[in-house]
Amino acid sequence: MSDALRLGIAGLGTVGVGVIRIVQKHADMLRARTGRDVVITAVSARSKDKDRGVDLSAYAWENDPVALAARDDVDVYVELMGGENGSAKASIEKAIACGKDVVTANKALLAHHGQALAEAAEAKGNVVRFEAAVAGGIPVIKSLTEGLSANKVERVMGVMNGTCNYILTRMEDAGLSYKEAFDEADGLGYLEADPNLDVGGIDAGHKLALLSSIAYGTQVDFEGVELEGIGAITIEDIRNAADMGYKIKLLGVAQMTGRGLEQRMSPCLVPATSPLGQLVGGTNMVVLEGDSVGQIVLRGAGAGEGPTASAVMADVMDIARGFRCSTFGQPAASLKKTASARAAVPAPYYIRIDLLDKPGAMGKVASALGEAGVSIHRMRQHDHDGSHAPVVIVTHRTTRQALEHAIELFGQTGVVSGDPVALRIEKV
Amino acid sequence: MSDALRLGIAGLGTVGVGVIRIVQKHADMLRARTGRDVVITAVSARSKDKDRGVDLSAYAWENDPVALAARDDVDVYVELMGGENGSAKASIEKAIACGKDVVTANKALLAHHGQALAEAAEAKGNVVRFEAAVAGGIPVIKSLTEGLSANKVERVMGVMNGTCNYILTRMEDAGLSYKEAFDEADGLGYLEADPNLDVGGIDAGHKLALLSSIAYGTQVDFEGVELEGIGAITIEDIRNAADMGYKIKLLGVAQMTGRGLEQRMSPCLVPATSPLGQLVGGTNMVVLEGDSVGQIVLRGAGAGEGPTASAVMADVMDIARGFRCSTFGQPAASLKKTASARAAVPAPYYIRIDLLDKPGAMGKVASALGEAGVSIHRMRQHDHDGSHAPVVIVTHRTTRQALEHAIELFGQTGVVSGDPVALRIEKV
Ligand SMILES: NC(=O)c1ccc[n+]([C@@H]2O[C@H](COP(=O)([O-])OP(=O)(O)OC[C@H]3O[C@@H](n4cnc5c(N)ncnc54)[C@H](OP(=O)(O)O)[C@@H]3O)[C@@H](O)[C@H]2O)c1
Ligand SMILES: NC(=O)c1ccc[n+]([C@@H]2O[C@H](COP(=O)([O-])OP(=O)(O)OC[C@H]3O[C@@H](n4cnc5c(N)ncnc54)[C@H](OP(=O)(O)O)[C@@H]3O)[C@@H](O)[C@H]2O)c1
Numbered sequence: 121m122s123d124a125l126r127l128g129i130a131g132l133g134t135v136g137v138g139v140i141r142i143v144q145k146h147a148d149m150l151r152a153r154t155g156r157d158v159v160i161t162a163v164s165a166r167s168k169d170k171d172r173g174v175d176l177s178a179y180a181w182e183n184d185p186v187a188l189a190a191r192d193d194v195d196v197y198v199e200l201m202g203g204e205n206g207s208a209k210a211s212i213e214k215a216i217a218c219g220k221d222v223v224t225a226n227k228a229l230l231a232h233h234g235q236a237l238a239e240a241a242e243a244k245g246n247v248v249r250f251e252a253a254v255a256g257g258i259p260v261i262k263s264l265t266e267g268l269s270a271n272k273v274e275r276v277m278g279v280m281n282g283t284c285n286y287i288l289t290r291m292e293d294a295g296l297s298y299k300e301a302f303d304e305a306d307g308l309g310y311l312e313a314d315p316n317l318d319v320g321g322i323d324a325g326h327k328l329a330l331l332s333s334i335a336y337g338t339q340v341d342f343e344g345v346e347l348e349g350i351g352a353i354t355i356e357d358i359r360n361a362a363d364m365g366y367k368i369k370l371l372g373v374a375q376m377t378g379r380g381l382e383q384r385m386s387p388c389l390v391p392a393t394s395p396l397g398q399l400v401g402g403t404n405m406v407v408l409e410g411d412s413v414g415q416i417v418l419r420g421a422g423a424g425e426g427p428t429a430s431a432v433m434a435d436v437m438d439i440a441r442g443f444r445c446s447t448f449g450q451p452a453a454s455l456k457k458t459a460s461a462r463a464a465v466p467a468p469y470y471i472r473i474d475l476l477d478k479p480g481a482m483g484k485v486a487s488a489l490g491e492a493g494v495s496i497h498r499m500r501q502h503d504h505d506g507s508h509a510p511v512v513i514v515t516h517r518t519t520r521q522a523l524e525h526a527i528e529l530f531g532q533t534g535v536v537s538g539d540p541v542a543l544r545i546e547k548v
Numbered sequence: 549m550s551d552a553l554r555l556g557i558a559g560l561g562t563v564g565v566g567v568i569r570i571v572q573k574h575a576d577m578l579r580a581r582t583g584r585d586v587v588i589t590a591v592s593a594r595s596k597d598k599d600r601g602v603d604l605s606a607y608a609w610e611n612d613p614v615a616l617a618a619r620d621d622v623d624v625y626v627e628l629m630g631g632e633n634g635s636a637k638a639s640i641e642k643a644i645a646c647g648k649d650v651v652t653a654n655k656a657l658l659a660h661h662g663q664a665l666a667e668a669a670e671a672k673g674n675v676v677r678f679e680a681a682v683a684g685g686i687p688v689i690k691s692l693t694e695g696l697s698a699n700k701v702e703r704v705m706g707v708m709n710g711t712c713n714y715i716l717t718r719m720e721d722a723g724l725s726y727k728e729a730f731d732e733a734d735g736l737g738y739l740e741a742d743p744n745l746d747v748g749g750i751d752a753g754h755k756l757a758l759l760s761s762i763a764y765g766t767q768v769d770f771e772g773v774e775l776e777g778i779g780a781i782t783i784e785d786i787r788n789a790a791d792m793g794y795k796i797k798l799l800g801v802a803q804m805t806g807r808g809l810e811q812r813m814s815p816c817l818v819p820a821t822s823p824l825g826q827l828v829g830g831t832n833m834v835v836l837e838g839d840s841v842g843q844i845v846l847r848g849a850g851a852g853e854g855p856t857a858s859a860v861m862a863d864v865m866d867i868a869r870g871f872r873c874s875t876f877g878q879p880a881a882s883l884k885k886t887a888s889a890r891a892a893v894p895a896p897y898y899i900r901i902d903l904l905d906k907p908g909a910m911g912k913v914a915s916a917l918g919e920a921g922v923s924i925h926r927m928r929q930h931d932h933d934g935s936h937a938p939v940v941i942v943t944h945r946t947t948r949q950a951l952e953h954a955i956e957l958f959g960q961t962g963v964v965s966g967d968p969v970a971l972r973i974e975k976v
Contacts, residue, residue: 257844426839
């Protein structure tokens with residue numbers, strides 16, 4: 121244990137440079153805490169000549185991350201390039217084949233290939249760690265896998281895409297339209313190259329799928345995540361929610377039900393006074409509920425150089441300290457495949473519809489709900505705008521299936537214009 | 549690693565019974581997650597015959613926890629009796645001498661003897677773990693020691709005594725006096741046998757001292773914690789604070805300063821909209837600030853059977869998984885003794901004084917502040933109550949020393965009645 125732990129780092133962007141800064145700045149502290157030196161021996165990126173603001177002269181350079189992963193002087197392969205296939209996948213596979221430990225921040229890759237990679241690594245007696253892949257600097261993988269290891273997990277929730285929360289916060293605070301808030305976030309460089317990864321809930325869905333696997337001992341099942349983005353949310357929805365004491369958040373929820381694992385990533389109403397409701401801006405929050413521990417709430421920066429590098433290095437430090445936990449908290453080979461239960465857990469819903477100004481319109485909507493078996497908790501008609509009138513309905517607890525049936529029936533009433541917005545009210 | 553991990557549990561009260569329930573209920577889950585059986589072989593408490601609501605028939609009984617700690621069929625000695633000396637200390641020392649790992653929830657013991665116990669354990673190659681000793685079910689020891697292991701810690705803060713937070717919340721919500729809220733908490737069984745452990749800040753101070761050691765690589769120094777309880781807080785203070793957008797919390801703060809380690813456990817004003825300000829009731833919250841990760845906030849139940857047992861078992865599970873980290877995050881022998889810097893970090897303060905209704909009284913108070921070098925940010929005189937008038941002053945940033953000088957000078961003005969209340973306004 122007194123030998124140096126040697127890192128090979130592939131990817132010298134935001135996160136990679138952050139990791140290098142920590143290793144360079146805190147060498148003494150890392151040694152004091154692990155009892156050994158933590159050093160970088162080799163690095164890789166696309167362009168060798170780019171000035172990255174850190175001194176790379178002491179490290180060997182590899183053009184090919186797969187070659188980096190195979191180097192004899194690398195104990196831990198640190199993948200910080202990103203991408204769900206390509207070099208990231210090939211190089212991690214290579215590192216595993218060479219019997220090296222792997223640390224990555226790549227949620228897209230793990231959401232799709234986590235099971236196979238974990239199995240391969242564990243067959244070799246190696247570990248794959250990914251604290252930085254979920255909620256950035258928040259030690260959520262550690263808290264769930266280790267801190268709650270003696271709990272049957274009952275629910276996992278999270279606001280895990282800072283960009284979406286930023287957009288929703290700006291709509292609320294500054295009265296911006298979705299489009300305006302989106303453009304502002306874009307201008308600030310908050311959006312991924314493919315913005316749908318953010319606002320479509322895909323990035324957050326990747327994270328949720330990873331948490332579910334640990335929480336429920338199941339194989340990562342990203343396909344099983346019901347995804348719904350924030351693009352349909354209007355400033356009126358946010359105001360209506362506020363009037364009723366709620367905030368709208370892009371919320372991930374994972375629960376094991378009698379019918380299988382339910383994983384949802386969708387805009388939800390949460391009580392304004394709850395920790396989730398009070399979360400503003402780009403900050404992330406994860407809520408873990410266990411049968412013994414009750415509810416644990418974790419809050420912090422979900423992205424950025426420092427926080428993400430902090431999480432990458434926490435994984436490295438654990439390896440340096442000799443801690444070797446299974447990737448998903450139990451041997452990958454023992455993780456179960458589970459049916460995905462779509463919308464098994466009932467909830468009240470917020471529905472906004474645009475009602476045409478026709479006689480008996482409200483009655484027809486109410487009947488459609490009744491026919492679908494959805495009962496109305498409250499219903500409010502807002503100011504007319506010419507021939508349209510926005511109507512907000514809050515239902516009692518209902519299944520998503522019944523709700524979708526009602527929405528289908530709305531279409532046949534001839535009094536509803538456009539697509540209704542239906543948002544779950546999550547009890548938090 | 550495939551042998552069973554055998555626990556010996558001393559103390560079958562709230563926490564001990566909680567641990568037994570988890571081990572009995574979740575045997576399969578624990579095995580799935582660690583790859584080995586986690587079993588209880590022997591237990592100890594004072595009274596053998598008490599019905600504790602769990603089946604103890606499969607476990608050997610020891611009247612003496614020291615004998616339990618020495619048993620050959622015990623791998624991990626789990627101390628859940630409490631007490632800063634006596635049986636708890638003797639039995640842990642015995643366990644260490646016998647080369648066993650130790651898990652405890654005993655903050656009082658560790659705050660006083662943690663350094664010696666950690667050194668003894670580490671000399672034997674054993675671990676002492678204490679997740680449950682700080683903030684109950686919240687994985688705060690783990691988050692700080694491991695999750696933030698690559699950070700230079702900049703500040704640790706926490707509301708870590710649920711009883712105090714309950715009392716302060718009830719004063720605010722129900723307009724109770726301190727005495728009324730205290731009596732209510734007492735009636736609910738929330739207070740320790742010696743209530744000063746709670747309301748005097750001692751229990752929370754023990755926890756802060758443990759966090760400081762990990763955060764700053766220093767030897768636990770409970771004597772170095774400046775302690776101030778909540779007994780002097782009035783409902784007026786809570787209302788004045790609320791008027792200015794603050795809440796009053798019994799807040800622990802630890803910071804390394806140029807003059808040594810500053811550790812304070814005292815009632816502070818925190819912004820009402822901050823996570824700390826929004827914390828109500830018996831819930832705990834810990835805020836960790838690191839140079840890379842920024843601010844991490846952890847919230848959850850700080851006490852109770854389930855949450856505390858969850859934390860005890862998290863330590864057991866780590867041991868079962870083969871993780872052997874130093875007690876305070878780096879070898880105990882390498883922890884530094886540090887000078888304790890009393891009130892080195894300046895801050896604005898809230899001061900409430902009772903002013904006698906004499907001509908020029910306000911001016912005299914203002915001069916006293918001026919003479920001490922404390923500058924006034926705002927000052928407000930409240931409604932007269934006969935010959936007394938409460939005055940609230942908010943200062944600009946000042947040192948505690950200057951503030952204490954000012955309060956001394958107040959005594960010489962002849963216009964101040966009773967003891968002023970001075971509360972730090974902590975930037976959170
Ligand atoms: N940024 C965050 O806040 C954050 C938070 C959590 C997780 N993550 C994850 O962390 C990973 C890295 O993110 P990032 O923000 O640091 O990305 P980034 O700034 O875009 O950097 C990516 C780096 O990878 C290098 N690279 C890309 N393809 C390569 C290839 N085929 N061969 C060698 N090098 C290659 C790039 O080289 P060049 O510089 O030469 O182009 C660049 O240095 C991603 O998986 C991301 O999802 C990021
Ligand atoms: N309760 C919480 O929520 C909580 C939260 C965090 C940390 N903790 C810590 O956890 C520890 C245990 O707390 P607790 O609430 O479970 O205490 P508790 O309910 O008072 O139980 C204490 C247990 O220890 C036994 N005991 C006491 N002295 C003994 C001795 N000399 N020999 C053998 N057994 C002895 C008692 O035996 P009998 O039952 O026969 O009297 C009892 O079973 C304490 O260090 C406490 O600070 C508690």
